[in-house]
Amino acid sequence: MTAGERWDAKYAVWQEPGAPSEFVTGCAELAGGCPTAVDLAGGAGGTALWLAQQGIDTTLVDVSGRALEIARDAAIERGLRLRTLQADLESDLLPTLDELGGADGWHAAVCTNFLHRPLLGALDGLLVPGGIALVLIATVDNLLRNARPGRPFLVERGELPELCTGLEPVSFEEGWFGQRHEARLVARRPR
């Protein structure tokens, strides 16, 4: 079974995009105006639709065609413009900027609850100079209270900023956010 088929099966029972990430909605760096954004492995589009609603030209990338369908339906229903792209972000050859649809790079790249270390190391190449990355991943400490996500999907404590090579941290928080232990990084591609 491919990653797409596995995730399609999970999204089969979903009808709605879900709520946007409060890490993203609360990000001060986005508040100043941001022309374009990409949400990588953004699922059924909860966060991507919120970005589109802010007037940001938004691309949602995910391996699941079913998740993207949910997002597209919601965009139509809400009168929002949302680009969607089905891509396997874990394949050996990471998609190039052109393949992802951002000719000159995006002004913001979001990646929440999806850990593929090579992708995080390539975020700088997806951004325009000065562009920001917003990354949120649960840490290994999350296992103290939650059985999932499992170990392969968790970062070590302090690991996240080191994974995002080529980006300068703007803010980094690690700790309990409600019942989840998360690493939250906002980082910028140098100008």
Ligand SMILES: C[S@@+](CC[C@H](N)C(=O)[O-])C[C@H]1O[C@@H](n2cnc3c(N)ncnc32)[C@H](O)[C@@H]1O
């Ligand atoms: C835990 S969900 C997180 C969704 C969303 N980012 C969020 O925070 O709610 C993980 C997402 O990664 C997507 N995904 C899994 N493997 C992938 C891959 N190889 N390439 C692209 N997306 C993938 C899944 O379809 C799913 O939408």
